[in-house]
Amino acid sequence: xxxxxxSGRVAALDAVTGKVEGARSGxxxxxxxxxxxxxxxxxxxxxLYVPYGERSVYTVDVRNL
Numbered sequence: 001x002x003x004x005x006x007s008g009r010v011a012a013l014d015a016v017t018g019k020v021e022g023a024r025s026g027x028x029x030x031x032x033x034x035x036x037x038x039x040x041x042x043x044x045x046x047x048l049y050v051p052y053g054e055r056s057v058y059t060v061d062v063r064n065l
Contacts, residue, residue, distance in 0.1 A: 001013045001014075001015045002041050002043065002048055002062070002065075003041075004041055004050050004051070004052070005026060006052065006053075007026030007027065007052055007053075008026040008027035008050050008051070008052025008053070008056075008058065009023065009024065009025055009026035010023065010024050010026075010041075010048065010050050010060055010065070011023040011024075012062065012065045021065075022065040023065075024060055024065060026052060027052045027053070027056065027058055039051035039057070043062070046061055046062050046063050047059045047060070047061060047062075048060045048061075048062050048065075
């Protein structure tokens with residue numbers, strides 16, 4: 001399972017235990033709490049599309065997470 005913060009920080013969690021198996025730093029927290037896109041994470045093959053900020057997205061190869 002993959003989760004992300006509004007800043008774009010992403011983590012891979014074990015769905016059974018909840019243990020963090022890997023993580024990547026966010027792209028844009030800007031120190032603001034209103035920094036949300038509202039868009040969901042999208043997994044296509046091995047590419048995880050991670051929304052952050054108001055209108056930004058980046059991809060992560062989940063094999064390297």
